[in-house]
Amino acid sequence: MHFLHIVLTYLLLGLLPVAASAQTAPELEPSAAPVAQQPDYAAWNTRADAIEAELERPDVTVERLEALRAELVAFRAQFQEGRNVNEPRIESLRAQIDALGPAPEDPSSEAADISERRAALAAELATVQAPRAAAQEAFSRADALVRRVDTSMRARQADVLLAVEPYPWNPANWIPAVTSVVDxxxxVAQEFNNTLGSTLRMRQLRENLPVIGGLLIFGAFILLRGRAGIERLVLAMRSGTVGAKVLGNSPKSQRLLGLLLSFSQVIVPSLAVMALYFAAVSSSLLGERGSAIAESIAGLGIIYFIARWIGLWLFPSSGSLYSPLLLTDGQRTQGRVLVNLLGLFSGLYEVALAALGNERAPAAAVSVIAFPLIVLTAIALFRLGQLFIQHAKANAVSGQDTAFKDRAIGLVGRALLAVALLAPTLAALGYRNAAEALLYPSIASVALFAVLLLFLRLIEDIYDLATKRTDDSPEPLVPALLGFVLAIGSLPLFALIWGVRGTEISEFFALLLQGFQIGETRIAPSALLVLIVVFAIGYYITRLLQGALGTTVLPKTRIDKGGQKAIISGTGYIGIFVAALVAISTAGIDLSGLAIVAGALSVGIGFGLQNIVSNFISGVILLIERPIAEGDWIEVGTTMGTVRSISVRSTTIETFDRTDVIVPNTDLIAGSVTNWTRYNMTGRIIVPVGVAYGSDTRRVQQILQEIGDAQPLALLDPAPSVIFADFGADALMFELRMVLSDVSLGLSVRTEIRHQIAERFAQEGIEMPFSQRDIWLRNPEVLRPDHQPEPKDVPRSDGAQKVAILRRDEIVNDGSDGGTGEGDGR
Structure with missing residues (x-):
């Protein structure tokens, strides 16, 4: 029945990985079992012929197709094992044949014993390969039959979905609906009267009265009093008013415990409903139709309490509680009501079908009775979708970062609107099965989505409590990864909700575990897992070795800091490379099978990545040759600064402006690089000085020499020197040159020397000139305040004369200032 599908789906929500593995177990078991002997292929061919003949019959039922498919899957798993039989012996024979070398074109040219041995090995190889060929042929036939059964079942499912029933809005169909309800x-009344008149049933009732009474008392008490008490307790725990002394004042711990205890809001009422159901069944007063109705009512109760729990989680009654949706108090209240109605309408739909007799009921009656419930359910679903969209809009307006969860909520809301509009339309047109297959799986999917949001929140809270993370800390990576794994693990449940059979899911996982093949290389998930684990171990060992070298071994040697960094970096690259090789080898991945693919891609990769490869090789050269090292003061083109790090692709230079410049390694190898501090810290500085013409040049040189000799950072060998450099246009040019013991202090030394030069020149009366220019004005009289400009006759088009006033900007320079032409009338 449909309600059982929904109930089982909801009950499995908290066990996502277990449910997935449970679905795969029946199909994986046959393939995992060892084959003790070779299959009887003759019996298989006989059975396959019989199955093909049965598939040709038009009256074969869906249940029979399911049974045939399960039988074929078992055969196919057996043949799958047979395809790998004698694998070690076949590999050994192939290795022996390869060891003999290639067969010559002329068999007579080969030694007789080698030729006989080659023939014997080839014959034995053909013999041991024969079972594999037979298994492959049988496997292909079994797989083709499985696909044929799947095609037939999908066709029948499509026929059911597209079946047109009587229109529910046609008054002619209302009378059969009323008649079916009355019948x-x-x-039910007749079945009840028959049981009352049965002596056996009444004796069973008297024998079961204590059990029935206990079940009725337990169920009634829980539903009438216990359920409300549990809800109040959970609300108090989540709000922090209860349990504060036990858990401390941590809101996260209180919220986590409240969420964990909220599962009791489903478990305890469901136990009460099941108690009432078993009490009704144990009374022996229910007939066939009454038992079906009681079962559907029990399903209604469980579905309703699950929906109520989801509603309290998605739309909490208190504004102080955590809510995954950004809604107002009124919108949250509306959301709780809508979720409860969806659970109630979904259960009532199953109760109505059970009361009518399901498949035995007239199609017109089912269509008329089901249509109002479908419409009411669609209306509630439509309003719920609008609330989801309101959350997406509120999140966008709030300015918060829109996470994937918030975008998913908005998409779910829009999908619900479309389903809520389409399902009643289909039902009105007579496609009740299609409307049912669209509407109720959508409700189950929303419920599963809500539970996923709850589990994501639980994971975040557990991680925060374990790591003592504060609310203002950056978002951690581990909960996000766990949430991603949880979302992927829920996909089989979504597939089950939407009608995918468990056998299809198990076969998909079986194929996934087998992996895929590229050439002669098969890549399976188990091999990838081994690859990741071994590489992670190798990577961790490499980092430990680098840490030991950097903190224990290398600091005790005479290797400079740059050399130590180069050794540590080289150890890291070599360790990662070795870890990758060991991981690939351990996983059993044969890279020789990828040689052809790699060769085909190498040309394109070579052109596309030539700059990256060039930088990589340059980085290796820098680490080995070490023309520069971390901490060096270098100059590359227009960039000058200190080397902060050298990687295999680029080098980071920190300029004196405290900015990082990323320089490709190729520029450091192919271009010119000035390294100021590679082998020593000494370096020369030059301080140019200009004095006025007429100054005593000998005295100037003596003063500069005294200043240079007095500089404490200047080397004595070579000693500071003064150069009479040139006769400048405005001054006599001198240069004070000296070599400093620490050239990185050159800027401060230059500053101090200039201060001393200014002070000594002022004391000695030596003038430091500035640039001078002579400007000649062509008509200086215009600058006098009492000057009246003379009018100039300017011809006009009408023959009159226009008086023009000489403007100030008409004063020009005649170039007598040395040919510069820079006069501007000043």
């Missing part, structure tokens, strides 16, 4: 009620 069903009469049938």
């Amino acid at each position: 069903s009620s009469a049938l």
